[in-house]
Amino acid sequence: MTNFPKIQPQSFQKGSFVEMRPSLSRRTIPLFSILLGVVMWGTGAAISLPADAETPETAPANITNLLTQIDAAANRQDVEAVMGFYSPNFTNSDGLNHQTLKEVLTSFWDQYSQLNYRTELQSWQQNGNTLTTTTVTEITGTKTLKNREFSLTATLTSQQQIEADKIVQQEILAEKNQLTLGKQPPTVVFNVPEAVKIGQEYAVDAIVQEPLNNEILIGTAITQPVTAKAYTQSELLQLEFLPSGGVFKVGQAPNTLGDNWVSAILMRQGGVTLVTQRLRIVK
Numbered sequence: 001m002t003n004f005p006k007i008q009p010q011s012f013q014k015g016s017f018v019e020m021r022p023s024l025s026r027r028t029i030p031l032f033s034i035l036l037g038v039v040m041w042g043t044g045a046a047i048s049l050p051a052d053a054e055t056p057e058t059a060p061a062n063i064t065n066l067l068t069q070i071d072a073a074a075n076r077q078d079v080e081a082v083m084g085f086y087s088p089n090f091t092n093s094d095g096l097n098h099q100t101l102k103e104v105l106t107s108f109w110d111q112y113s114q115l116n117y118r119t120e121l122q123s124w125q126q127n128g129n130t131l132t133t134t135t136v137t138e139i140t141g142t143k144t145l146k147n148r149e150f151s152l153t154a155t156l157t158s159q160q161q162i163e164a165d166k167i168v169q170q171e172i173l174a175e176k177n178q179l180t181l182g183k184q185p186p187t188v189v190f191n192v193p194e195a196v197k198i199g200q201e202y203a204v205d206a207i208v209q210e211p212l213n214n215e216i217l218i219g220t221a222i223t224q225p226v227t228a229k230a231y232t233q234s235e236l237l238q239l240e241f242l243p244s245g246g247v248f249k250v251g252q253a254p255n256t257l258g259d260n261w262v263s264a265i266l267m268r269q270g271g272v273t274l275v276t277q278r279l280r281i282v283k
Contacts, residue, residue, distance in 0.1 A: 053123040053134070063133060066165065067119050074117040077109040085167055092170040093259070095228035104231050112152065115141035122157070131162040134173070151180045172226075172259070175278040182271020186210065186217070188246075192262045195280040196253045206264035206275065207246040219266035221247045226259040226278065239267070253281050 066085070073081035083102050090098045109115070122134040139154040154177040161169040174194060187209040196202045204221050218239045224230055247264050254260075263276040 053125045053132075055123065056121040059121055059124050062165070063121065063124055063131070066162070067121060067135065071117045071119050075115065077115065079105050079109065085165075087163070087166040087168040090166075090168060090170075093172050094226050094231075096231075100228055100231075112141040112143045115139065129163055132159065133162060134159045148181060153178050172278065174280075175276075177276045179274040180271060184210075184268075184270025185273045186266045186268050186271065188264070188266055188273045188275055190264060190275040190277060192277045192279055194278075195282050198253055198257065198281060198283060199255050200253045202251050202253065202279075204249045204251055204262055204264070205246065206248075206266060208266060208268070212245055212268070215269050217242045217245065217266060217268050219247055219264060221249050221262065221264040223251055223279070224261045224263070225254070226261055230261070239265070242266070253279075257281050257283065 070082060070085050073085075079102060082105065083098065086098055086101065088098050090096075090101065092101070096104065117137060117139055119135050119137045122136055124134070125132045135158060137154075137156050137158070139152065139156075141152045143150045143152070154175065156175040157173040159171045159173060160167050176190075178188075189205075189207045189209060191203070191205040191207070193202050206219070206221060208217060218241055220239050247266065251262070258281050260279045260281065261276050262279050263274065265272065265274045
C-alpha cells in the first residue's frame, strides 16, 4: 500500500541517524510527496505465509476477478470505482480509513497522469465469512512538474481482510519505492533491513553504482514514522556533499512498535534518485 512520504528532516537532525563522517556543506531543498495510494493493495519482499494458506493456483474466480477489477479501476484513475471495493468501515495499519484513503488516492492521481497497477495474488485463506489475501502490487508511473518528468516505480506487499466482496482491513507488510529525475539519475543500491527490534541499531547504505569521476554528489538519508498524517506532509531536506559515493549511516529504532519509512535522496549532474523502504519495528 503506501508511498514516498513527506519526510521530517527534524527526525534526522535529532539523531535518528548518526553521522559516519563530517558534513562538508549543506543545502536545503523541498521534498514533495509522491503518495502512491498503494493502500489499494499493497516489496516483493519474501513474506512468510501461514502454514494453512492456499496457493494462488487454487484461488476461486471471485478472488482473481476482484484483483483484476481493482487494478482496472486504478489504471483508469476512477477513485469512485476503487472506493466501491472498500467497506465504509475500512481501516488499515497506517491509520487510514475509507475517507482518508480516498483523499490520498485523489491527491496522488492528480499528480500522476500515467500510472500502471499490476497486482498478483500470493496466498489466500477462507475463515468463515472472512477471506484473507496476501498480494504483491507493482506500480509504475510518470509525472511532469515544471517541464521536468519524474519516473516512479514501487513494489508493495499487503494483506487484506475481505467480507462480502468488500475490503474491511489491510496491513502493509513491505514496500520499496523509487523516484527518478533526469537523463542519467544515479543507479542506487539501497540496503535497509526489513525489520529490526525495538531500540536496535541498524545500518542504512545508499550506494551509487556509477563512478563519480569529478562529479559532485549530494544527498542525505532520513527516517519518518508511518502515520496517516505523514501521507500529506511536505517538508524540507538538509542535503550534504557525499565524497564517498553514497550515504552511509547508522540508525536506531524507536522504543515503540510500528513502521518507519527510511528514505535516501542522491543528486548528481545527470539527475536525482529518491528511494524509500518500509522498516518494521518489532519485539
